[in-house]
Amino acid sequence: MKNIFRLLLWVTVVTIPVISGYAQGKGNLSGVVKDDMGETLPGAAIIVKGTTQGTATDLNGAYTLSGIPVGTCEIECNYLGYEPVTKMINITANGTATANFVLKQSAIALGDVVISAAVDGQQRALNQQKVADNMMQVLSADQMGRFPDLDVSDALRRLSGVTSDGKEVQLRGTPANFTNININGEQIMSSQEGGKRNESMDVIPADILSSMEVQKTLLPSNDGDAIAGVINMRTGTARSLTPKFSIDLGTGYTFLREKADYNVKASYAQRFFKTQKNDNGVLGIRANYSYLVNHNGYDRLEAEGWEPYELVDNKTRESVKEDVYVPTDFRYRYQKGTSTRHGASLAIDWAPTQYTKFVLSTMYNQRDNEGERYRNRFRFRDNGGKYYLMEDGSIGSKRMRNITQVTASDEKIKNLNINLDGESTIGTWKIDGGLFYSKSSRSYISEMDGFQTPEWRATKKVNGQKLPDEVMGTLTDMNSKYLSYNYIFEPSGEKLGTASPDDISRYNLYVVENFNNETRGENFTFRMNSAKNYFIKDNASTFSFGVKGKFMKNKGWMPEDTKNYSITASEANCLSNFLYKEQLSNKFLNGNLAFGPAADINKIRAYMSNSANSNDIEYNPYTSNSAADAFFYDANERVLAGYAMNKIQLQNLMILAGVRVEQTHVKYKANKIERSFDPNSPIYGGADPADEGFNTYTKTPIASSLDYTKFLPNVQFKYDLTDKTIFRLAWTTGYSRPNISELVPKQDVSQDLERVTIGNPDLKPAYAHNLDLLFEQYLSNVGIISGGVFYKHIDKFQYLSEGTLHDANSQYNGWKVIQSKNGDAAKVYGAEITLNTSLTFLPGFLKNLMFTSNYTFIHSKAVTDQERGSLRLPGQAKHTANFALAYSTKRFTVQAAMNYCGSYIQALGSDAERDIWRDGRWQMDVNGSVNIVKGLTFWVEAVNVLNSEQFSYFGNKSRVYNLQYSGANGRCGFTYKF
Numbered sequence: 003m004k005n006i007f008r009l010l011l012w013v014t015v016v017t018i019p020v021i022s023g024y025a026q027g028k029g030n031l032s033g034v035v036k037d038d039m040g041e042t043l044p045g046a047a048i049i050v051k052g053t054t055q056g057t058a059t060d061l062n063g064a065y066t067l068s069g070i071p072v073g074t075c076e077i078e079c080n081y082l083g084y085e086p087v088t089k090m091i092n093i094t095a096n097g098t099a100t101a102n103f104v105l106k107q108s109a110i111a112l113g114d115v116v117i118s119a120a121v122d123g124q125q126r127a128l129n130q131q132k133v134a135d136n137m138m139q140v141l142s143a144d145q146m147g148r149f150p151d152l153d154v155s156d157a158l159r160r161l162s163g164v165t166s167d168g169k170e171v172q173l174r175g176t177p178a179n180f181t182n183i184n185i186n187g188e189q190i191m192s193s194q195e196g197g198k199r200n201e202s203m204d205v206i207p208a209d210i211l212s213s214m215e216v217q218k219t220l221l222p223s224n225d226g227d228a229i230a231g232v233i234n235m236r237t238g239t240a241r242s243l244t245p246k247f248s249i250d251l252g253t254g255y256t257f258l259r260e261k262a263d264y265n266v267k268a269s270y271a272q273r274f275f276k277t278q279k280n281d282n283g284v285l286g287i288r289a290n291y292s293y294l295v296n297h298n299g300y301d302r303l304e305a306e307g308w309e310p311y312e313l314v315d316n317k318t319r320e321s322v323k324e325d326v327y328v329p330t331d332f333r334y335r336y337q338k339g340t341s342t343r344h345g346a347s348l349a350i351d352w353a354p355t356q357y358t359k360f361v362l363s364t365m366y367n368q369r370d371n372e373g374e375r376y377r378n379r380f381r382f383r384d385n386g387g388k389y390y391l392m393e394d395g396s397i398g399s400k401r402m403r404n405i406t407q408v409t410a411s412d413e414k415i416k417n418l419n420i421n422l423d424g425e426s427t428i429g430t431w432k433i434d435g436g437l438f439y440s441k442s443s444r445s446y447i448s449e450m451d452g453f454q455t456p457e458w459r460a461t462k463k464v465n466g467q468k469l470p471d472e473v474m475g476t477l478t479d480m481n482s483k484y485l486s487y488n489y490i491f492e493p494s495g496e497k498l499g500t501a502s503p504d505d506i507s508r509y510n511l512y513v514v515e516n517f518n519n520e521t522r523g524e525n526f527t528f529r530m531n532s533a534k535n536y537f538i539k540d541n542a543s544t545f546s547f548g549v550k551g552k553f554m555k556n557k558g559w560m561p562e563d564t565k566n567y568s569i570t571a572s573e574a575n576c577l578s579n580f581l582y583k584e585q586l587s588n589k590f591l592n593g594n595l596a597f598g599p600a601a602d603i604n605k606i607r608a609y610m611s612n613s614a615n616s617n618d619i620e621y622n623p624y625t626s627n628s629a630a631d632a633f634f635y636d637a638n639e640r641v642l643a644g645y646a647m648n649k650i651q652l653q654n655l656m657i658l659a660g661v662r663v664e665q666t667h668v669k670y671k672a673n674k675i676e677r678s679f680d681p682n683s684p685i686y687g688g689a690d691p692a693d694e695g696f697n698t699y700t701k702t703p704i705a706s707s708l709d710y711t712k713f714l715p716n717v718q719f720k721y722d723l724t725d726k727t728i729f730r731l732a733w734t735t736g737y738s739r740p741n742i743s744e745l746v747p748k749q750d751v752s753q754d755l756e757r758v759t760i761g762n763p764d765l766k767p768a769y770a771h772n773l774d775l776l777f778e779q780y781l782s783n784v785g786i787i788s789g790g791v792f793y794k795h796i797d798k799f800q801y802l803s804e805g806t807l808h809d810a811n812s813q814y815n816g817w818k819v820i821q822s823k824n825g826d827a828a829k830v831y832g833a834e835i836t837l838n839t840s841l842t843f844l845p846g847f848l849k850n851l852m853f854t855s856n857y858t859f860i861h862s863k864a865v866t867d868q869e870r871g872s873l874r875l876p877g878q879a880k881h882t883a884n885f886a887l888a889y890s891t892k893r894f895t896v897q898a899a900m901n902y903c904g905s906y907i908q909a910l911g912s913d914a915e916r917d918i919w920r921d922g923r924w925q926m927d928v929n930g931s932v933n934i935v936k937g938l939t940f941w942v943e944a945v946n947v948l949n950s951e952q953f954s955y956f957g958n959k960s961r962v963y964n965l966q967y968s969g970a971n972g973r974c975g976f977t978y979k980f
Contacts, residue, residue: 083125147209195444432533639666735772940976
C-alpha cells in the first residue's frame with residue numbers, strides 16, 4: 003500500500019508544477035444565485051462566454067470559478083425553467099471578483115401556468131442532475147414531499163432502477179450490498195442483524211433530509227466498493243438570511259390493525275451576520291426533527307419447508323409419483339406492534355467568505371419497535387418417507403403436530419452520524435477535507451413462549467395409548483396460496499379422550515426461549531482532497547487528487563442473561579389456562595383463513611414467576627449457551643484509498659479520466675459449533691426423552707484475516723449537443739465486499755431442519771466492469787426525457803448456496819449445507835427510460851397536469867457453478883416501473899402513483915426446483931393537499947390502497963413460500979410554514 007500512495011504522490015508532485023504554469027495571471031469569480039423570491043438555486047450553470055470554462059452552484063446556490071483569464075469577460079448564468087442572465091465582469095490577476103445573480107421564471111416556457119411546489123421541487127432536482135459530471139438522479143426535499151413516503155426506503159423506489167423491500171434498497175437488479183449508502187458523502191454504518199453492509203433504510207425519515215442523490219456511475223473520488231452505485235443522503239445547510247420555519251402535525255389510521263397513528267415534524271433554517279466578504283451571512287443553522295408513532299402489523303403465511311417425497315395411493319398403497327414437493331411445516335403469523343421513531347438533523351456552518359466554509363452536521367435516528375407475534379405452526383411430517391393421495395385429491399400424512407407460539411419483542415435501533423467538513427478556494431486551488439464518525443446499534447429483546455400438542459404419529463404412543471396405522475390428517479389443497487389442514491383421526495378411549503387432535507385442551511407449554519442480542523457498528527473516516535483549475539491550450543481543465551481512510555467495526559453477541567427453559571407438560575400449563583383469544587382473527591390473510599387460538603404472554607409470565615410451578619420448569623443450558631456462541635462474531639476492517647483524476651472541457655465535450663486504488667485489511671472472529679447427542683446428558687433434544695435429539699455441543703473459536711488491493715480505472719464523457727440535450731458515456735470499475743455474516747468463519751447446526759450453516763472467510767469481493775450510455779433531453783416546461791442502456795460484467799459475485807453434504811464419515815451426511823459462495827461471473831444488461839413533464843401544451847385547466855414515469859428493463863446471466871449453469875442473478879427484477887399523475891396549482895395538489903417491481907430470485911437452491919422467488923407486485927398510493935391560507939396547508943394521503951399482497955414461492959408459483967398482507971394506511975394533517 004505504501005508503494006501505491008508513493009505513486010499517487012509522485013504523479014501529483016510531477017503534475018502540479020506543470021498545471022500551475024498554465025494558471026499564472028488568472029483570477030477568480032464567486033457569487034450566489036437566487037430566484038426573485040430570495041431562494042437560492044442549486045445546480046445553476048455559470049459559464050464564461052466564448053470559452054470552455056464553467057462551473058455550477060452548490061446545494062446552497064453558491065459558486066466559485068477559478069483560473070479565469072484577466073480582463074473583462076461575459077458571464078452567463080442559466081437555470082432550467084428560468085430566463086438566463088449575463089453580466090460583464092472585470093477579472094484582475096490573483097484577485098476574486100463577485101457576481102451574484104437573480105433569476106426569474108421563464109414566461110415563454112410556462113405560459114400562464116402557475117408554478118406549483120411540485121414543479122418547483124422537480125426543477126431544482128433536474129438542474130443538479132443536468133450539471134453533474136456523472137450519471138445521477140436527484141430527489142429534492144420538495145419532490146420527496148410529493149409522495150406519501152415516510153422513510154428513505156420508500157422514497158427511493160420512485161426512481162428508475164431502484165427496488166426496495168421496505169428496508170434494503172437495490173440498484174439495477176444487483177444485491178443490496180452492491181450499493182454504498184452515504185450520509186453527506188460518507189458511508190453510514192449498519193447494525194442490521196448478521197452484519198449486513200447497509201443500514202435498514204426505514205429507520206431514516208425522509209423529511210429530515212434536504213435531498214438524496216442516486217449516483218449510477220462512480221467518480222474516482224467516490225468509494226470504490228459500490229458496483230451498483232451510491233445513494234447519498236444530504237442534510238443541507240441554511241441558505242437565506244430570512245428565517246424559514248415549518249411545523250407539521252398529522253394523524254393516521256392503520257386499517258389492518260385498526261389503530262390510530264401520529265406524526266410531528268418541524269424544521270428551522272436561517273443565516274446570520276451578513277458581512278462585506280459574505281453578504282449571505284457567515285453563520286448558518288439548519289435543524290430538522292421528525293417524530294412518528296405507527297401501529298404496524300401484517301398477516302403472513304410461511305411455508306419454508308418444502309421437500310420431495312414419494313406419493314402413494316392411500317387405498318392401494320401403490321406409488322403414484324416420486325419426488326412430489328410437500329410443505330412439511332407451515333405457519334400462520336399474526337404480527338402487531340407499535341413503532342416509535344425519532345429523527346433529527348442539525349447543520350451549523352461558518353463561511354467567513356464566499357469561498358471558505360466549514361460545516362458541522364449531525365444526524366440521529368432512533369426507532370423503538372415493540373410488538374407481539376402470534377404464530378400457529380403445523381408440522382405435516384413424513385412417516386417413512388411417504389405421503390398419501392386421498393380419495394378427494396388431498397394429501398395425507400401419518401405424522402402431525404400443532405404448535406402455537408406468542409413472541410413479545412422490543413427492538414431498538416439507533417444511528418448517529420457526525421460530519422466535520424471544510425473547504426476553501428485559494429487562487430486556482432480548491433482544498434477540502436473532513437472527518438466522519440458513524441455509530442449504529444441494534445438491541446433486540448425477544449421472548450418466545452411455545453405450546454404444542456402431542457405428536458400424532460401412526461403406531462406411536464400418546465398418553466400411553468398406541469395410535470392406529472392410518473393417516474392422521476390432510477392438506478386440503480397443497481397448491482393453494484392459503485394452505486390449511488384437516489385432521490381425519492378421531493381420538494377415543496380413556497387415555498386419549500375424545501377431544502380433536504388440535505383442541506385447545508391438547509396444547510401444553512413446552513418451551514420459553516429468549517433470543518436477546520446486540521449488534522454494534524462503527525465507522526471512523528478521514529479524507530483530504532485537492533483540485534486545481536488550469537488550461538490545456540484554451541481548454542478549461544481540473545486536476546483532482548485525494549486520500550481517504552475508513553476504519554470500521556461490527557460486532558454481534560447475546561447478553562449473558564439470555565436463557566431458555568424447557569417445560570414439562572402438566573395440567574397447570576395447558577393452553578386453556580393461558581388463552582388470549584380462542585380465535586384471534588376470522589379475517590386472516592385478507593379474509594381467506596381463520597387464524598386459530600392465541601396465548602396471553604402476561605399469563606405465561608405469571609406462571610413462570612410462580613414458585614409453585616418450579617418443578618415443571620427446567621433451565622436449558624444447551625439451547626441457551628449454544629445459541630449465544632453461534633450468534634457471536636467480531637469484525638474489523640480497514641480501507642485505505644487514494645485517487646487522481648483529470649477533467650477537461652473541449653468545446654461541448656467533457657472528458658473525465660482517473661484511477662482509484664483501495665487496499666482492504668480485514669479481521670474476523672466467530673465460533674464453530676458442533677452439535678451431538680450425549681445419552682448421559684440430563685437435557686434431551688427431541689420431542690420426547692426417547693428421541694436422540696442433539697443435547698450437547700462443542701465450541702471452537704476461529705479467527706481469520708484477509709488483505710486485498712483493488713485498482714479502479716474510470717473514464718467518462720459528457721457531450722452537450724445543445725443547452726438542453728446531453729449525451730453521456732462512461733466506463734467505470736467497482737467492487738463490493740460481502741456481508742459480514744457471510745464472511746465470518748462461523749458454523750451452526752439445526753437438527754430440526756437438518757441444516758448446517760457455514761460462514762466463508764475465503765469469500766472474495768465481487769469486481770465489475772460497467773459500461774453506461776445515457777441520453778437526456780431537458781424540457782423547457784421543467785421536465786426530462788431520458789433513455790439509457792447499461793452493462794455490467796461482474797466477476798466473483800456472491801450468492802447464497804444450498805447443497806447436500808455427501809460425506810459418509812460426517813454425522814451431517816445427507817443434510818442441507820447453506821453457505822455463501824463466489825459465482826464465476828455475471829452479466830447484467832439493462833435499459834432505463836424516464837419521462838417527467840408538465841403537460842402545459844394541454845388546453846385550459848388541463849395545463850396544470852404533471853406526469854412522471856420511469857421504466858427499467860434488466861436481463862442477467864449468472865454462472866454459479868457447473869451444476870446450475872447459467873441463470874438469473876439473485877435479486878434482479880426484470881421489470882420495474884413508476885407512474886404518477888398529478889394535478890397541481892398554487893392552491894391545491896392531487897396525485898395518484900403506481901409502483902411496480904417484477905419477480906426476482908430471493909435465494910438460490912441446489913437446483914431450479916429449490917430457488918426461492920419473490921413475485922411481482924404493484925402498489926398504488928394517492929395523496930393531495932390544499933393551501934388554506936398563506937403558509938397553512940391541509941394534506942391527506944393513503945398508502946397501499948389496493949392492499950397488494952407480497953408473495954414468494956418455492957421453485958414455482960404452485961408452492962407458496964411466503965404470503966403477506968400489510969393493509970392500507972391513511973394519514974392527514976396540517977403544515978404551517980413561515
